[in-house]
Amino acid sequence: xxxxxxxxxxxxxxxxxxxxxxxxxxxxxxxxxxxxxxxxxxxxxxxxxxxxxxxxxxxxxxxxxxxxxxxxxxxxxxxxxxxxxxxxxxxxxxxxxxxxxxxxxxxxxxxxxxxxxxxxxxxxxxxxxxxxxxxxxxxxxxxxxxxxxxxxxxxxxxxxxxxxxxxxxxxxxxxxxxxxxxxxxxxxxxxxxxxxxxxxxxxxxxxxxxxxxxxxxxxxxxxxxxxxxxxxxxxxxxxxxxxxxxxxxxxxxxxxxxxxxxxxxxxxxxxxxxxxxxxxxxxxxxxxxxxxxxxxxxxxxxxxxxxxxxxxxxxxxxxxxxxxxxxxxxxxxxxxxxxxxxxxxxxxxxxxxxxxxxxxxxxxxxxxxxxxxxxxxxxxxxxxxxxxxxxxxxxxxxxxxxxxxxxxxxxxxxxxxxxxxxxxxxxxxxxxxxxxxxxxxxxxxxxxxxxxxxxxxxxxxxxxxxxxxxxxxxxxxxxxxxxxxxxx
Numbered sequence: 091x092x093x094x095x096x097x098x099x100x101x102x103x104x105x106x107x108x109x110x111x112x113x114x115x116x117x118x119x120x121x122x123x124x125x126x127x128x129x130x131x132x133x134x135x136x137x138x139x140x141x142x143x144x145x146x147x148x149x150x151x152x153x154x155x156x157x158x159x160x161x162x163x164x165x166x167x168x169x170x171x172x173x174x175x176x177x178x179x180x181x182x183x184x185x186x187x188x189x190x191x192x193x194x195x196x197x198x199x200x201x202x203x204x205x206x207x208x209x210x211x212x213x214x215x216x217x218x219x220x221x222x223x224x225x226x227x228x229x230x231x232x233x234x235x236x237x238x239x240x241x242x243x244x245x246x247x248x249x250x251x252x253x254x255x256x257x258x259x260x261x262x263x264x265x266x267x268x269x270x271x272x273x274x275x276x277x278x279x280x281x282x283x284x285x286x287x288x289x290x291x292x293x294x295x296x297x298x299x300x301x302x303x304x305x306x307x308x309x310x311x312x313x314x315x316x317x318x319x320x321x322x323x324x325x326x327x328x329x330x331x332x333x334x335x336x337x338x339x340x341x342x343x344x345x346x347x348x349x350x351x352x353x354x355x356x357x358x359x360x361x362x363x364x365x366x367x368x369x370x371x372x373x374x375x376x377x378x379x380x381x382x383x384x385x386x387x388x389x390x391x392x393x394x395x396x397x398x399x400x401x402x403x404x405x406x407x408x409x410x411x412x413x414x415x416x417x418x419x420x421x422x423x424x425x426x427x428x429x430x431x432x433x434x435x436x437x438x439x440x441x442x443x444x445x446x447x448x449x450x451x452x453x454x455x456x457x458x459x460x461x462x463x464x465x466x467x468x469x470x471x472x473x474x475x476x477x478x479x480x481x482x483x484x485x486x487x488x489x490x491x492x493x494x495x496x497x498x499x500x501x502x503x504x505x506x507x508x509x510x511x512x513x514x515x516x517x518x519x520x521x522x523x524x525x526x527x528x529x530x531x532x533x534x535x536x537x538x539x540x541x542x543x544x545x546x547x548x549x550x551x552x553x554x555x556x557x558x559x560x561x562x563x564x565x566x567x568x569x570x571x572x573x574x575x576x577x578x
Contacts (some may be wrong), residue, residue, distance in 0.1 A: 093116040093117070093118070093256075093258050094115055094118075095118050095246065095257040095261070096117060096118070096120070097260065097262050097263060097264050098262070098265060098269075098413070099120075099121030099212070099225070099263075100121075100143055100146075101207065101208055101211065101411065101428045102263045102410045102428040102431065103119055103261070104119070104215050105429050105432035105433060106410050106432040106433075106435060107119050107215040108164060108214055108215040108218070108221070109164075109435075109437075110221075111215060112218065113436065114220065114441070115220060116220045118221075118222050118257075119222070119224065120224050120228070120247070120255075121223060121224065122225075123139070123141070123143060123225060124138075124140070124225055124226065125225040125226075126138040126209050131170075131206065131209055131210060131213075132174055132332070132333055134209060135203065135205040136205065143265070144386070145386065145419065146205055148204075148293070148295050148384060148419075149329055149337035150422070150425045151199060151422035152200040152426055152429075153199050153422060153524075153525040154198055154199060154426075154526065155423075155426040155427070155525060155527055156199075156200065156425060156429050156430070156526075157178070157199065158527065159433055160429070162433075164214070167214050168200075170210045171202055171206065171210055171332075174206060174332065175206075175333035176200055176201060176202035176207075176331075176332045177201045177202075177332070178198045178201070179199050179311075179315035179330075180198055180314065181197040181199065181314045181521055184313060187514065188515070189514075191515075191518065193518075194518070196527060197522070197527075199315045201315065201329070201331050201332060202332045203297075203335060204425065206331075206332055207425075227249050227251065229247045229249060229250075229273070230249060230250050230273075231247065231248040231273050232244045232245075232248070232270075232273045232274065232277055232407070233246035233254060237405055237406075237446075241405070242404075243405035243406040244260050244404055244406035244407040245406060247260055259439070260406060260407050261408045261410050261435075262408070262410070263409075263410040263432075264413050265413060266389050266392070266416050268413040268414075270407060270413065271394075279401075282394075282397070282401040283396075283400065284393060284394050284397045285392070285396045285397045286390050286391065286392050286393075286397075287390060287391040287465075288390045288391075289388035289390055289418040289419075289468075290344065290472060290473070291341055291420050291475065291476055292342050292350075292387050292388065293342075293420065294339070294340045294342070294353065294383055294384070294386075295338065295339040295340070295383070295384050295386070296337065296338055296355075296358060296380075296383045296384065297331075297336070297380040297381060298335070298336055298338070298371070298377040298378065299333075299334050299336075299377060299378055300377045301376060301377060303333060307330075307371075308371045308373065308377070309368070309369070309371050310367065311330070312366075316328060317367040317371065318338075319366060319367070321558040322478055322479070322482050322558075323479050323558075323561040323564070324340060324341060324349070324479065324558075324561075325339075325420070326339075326340050326341075326366075327341075328368055338362055338368060338371070338372065340352055342479075343476065343479050343480060344387065346483065349564075350385075351568050351569060351572035352385075352568060353385055354383070354573075355383055357567075357568045357571040357572045358383045359372055360567050360570070360571040361567060365559070366555070366556035366557065366558055367556070388418050388420055388472075389419070391417055391472060392416040392465070393415050393457070393461060393462060394413065394415065396454075402447065402451070403447060405447045405449075405450055406446075408439075408449070408450065408453050409457075410428075410435055412424065414457055414461060415427065415431070415457065417464050417467075417468035418468045420475070421471055423464055423468070427460075427464055430460060430526075431460055431461060434456055435453065438456055466494065466497060467497055467529070470494045470497060473490075473494060476488070497529070497530040497531060505544070505546055506519070506546075509542065509546035512546075513542055513546065515542050516542050519533040519534075519536070519539045
């Protein structure tokens with residue numbers, strides 16, 4: 091059996107190790123961070139220090155695609171997560187009235203922290219007899235050898251400790267920066283261009299724990315698995331997680347100094363109290379903060395190796411998860427796409443892989459089918475949201491020589507969103523897009539769906555509900571509380 095080295099022990103790397111190890115592969119995962127501490131899962135997850143994976147300390151969503159993947163490929167992992175306090179949220183609780191249809195059972199999300207998910211994956215992978223995980227180990231380069239009369243292939247890796255590890259297959263699961271770019275460049279391989287599209291957004295998030303996790307929630311979840319909303323000038327969304335923990339995340343434009351003051355705990359709390367649906371959750375009688383407010387700049391959307399001048403794949407090397415495709419985290423697709431891509435990649439590798447150029451071409455085709463639609467939607471959605479927020483802030487629009495083509499014409503998409511508020515069939519299609527179960531092109535190609543959308547009354551009023559503060563009012567509130575750097 092060919093051995094596989096996976097560079098990176100995040101969600102994608104661990105999922106791929108689990109999938110390959112279950113097929114009998116000999117797999118070694120090389121991970122930069124410290125190993126997780128022993129002990130109960132939830133406690134160990136909270137103590138696990140991973141400075142090389144800063145995004146792990148932020149809110150994540152395992153949407154319906156991710157749940158489908160776990161149900162199909164790793165049901166024991168899903169069972170373990172549920173046993174450790176994760177919960178499935180039924181999205182149909184927020185659907186308009188109407189009959190249930192086959193497939194509605196897929197419209198669920200898993201309420202769980204990224205750290206708990208990764209720890210359960212870590213322990214499941216390490217329990218397999220032919221899988222090992224080496225921590226405090228960074229891949230710094232690749233080994234190569236001739237392949238045919240003129241080509242070369244990757245045959246292993248070199249670590250920061252000088253270890254030379256031969257492998258029949260190397261998988262870059264090193265995350266957003268995709269270490270394989272520098273490894274291949276240093277080895278003299280031509281660089282393959284990436285497709286990129288900026289996100290243009292920042293986020294500020296904080297975790298809390300309910301004082302009474304078993305009691306009634308402090309406030310309603312107006313979005314079935316979330317509370318809050320995405321407004322015309324900012325977003326403020328709460329996601330419950332496991333064991334009475336929840337996260338609140340604000341989205342804002344970069345460069346907005348007033349909104350940047352959300353780093354202050356007092357300003358963050360004041361903004362929560364002003365934002366619809368959130369005030370009751372952050373009341374000191376309901377919950378306590380679990381740490382500081384964490385800020386993060388949304389990374390650009392990236393599809394690796396798919397840009398102009400696309401090169402033929404390098405034999406012996408594949409990419410998985412964020413090393414293959416990054417989507418704007420503001421839309422909550424990345425974690426589920428990482429799982430989906432990892433398990434599909436394991437199916438492609440098969441029982442006894444031949445790590446030649448064919449496998450690289452097949453992996454590139456897989457990325458086009460599984461990842462490209464979400465990369466393209468991410469580029470479009472990032473641009474659209476940032477454009478709306480810039481207009482609300484009075485900032486000039488960003489001009490682009492080649493703006494992304496909308497996956498669905500804007501007026502048709504807006505009509506569908508309005509129709510989804512009252513038509514369960516349209517709601518179902520829009521929700522399947524939002525949870526990554528179906529790409530927009532697939533949903534809008536359905537004649538029945540299109541007919542229902544076009545039959546909707548044009549210009550239907552938005553559903554009634556609490557409205558957010560004005561942009562000016564929000565900025566004033568944040569500025570008024572920013573000097574106070576201490577809270578609870």
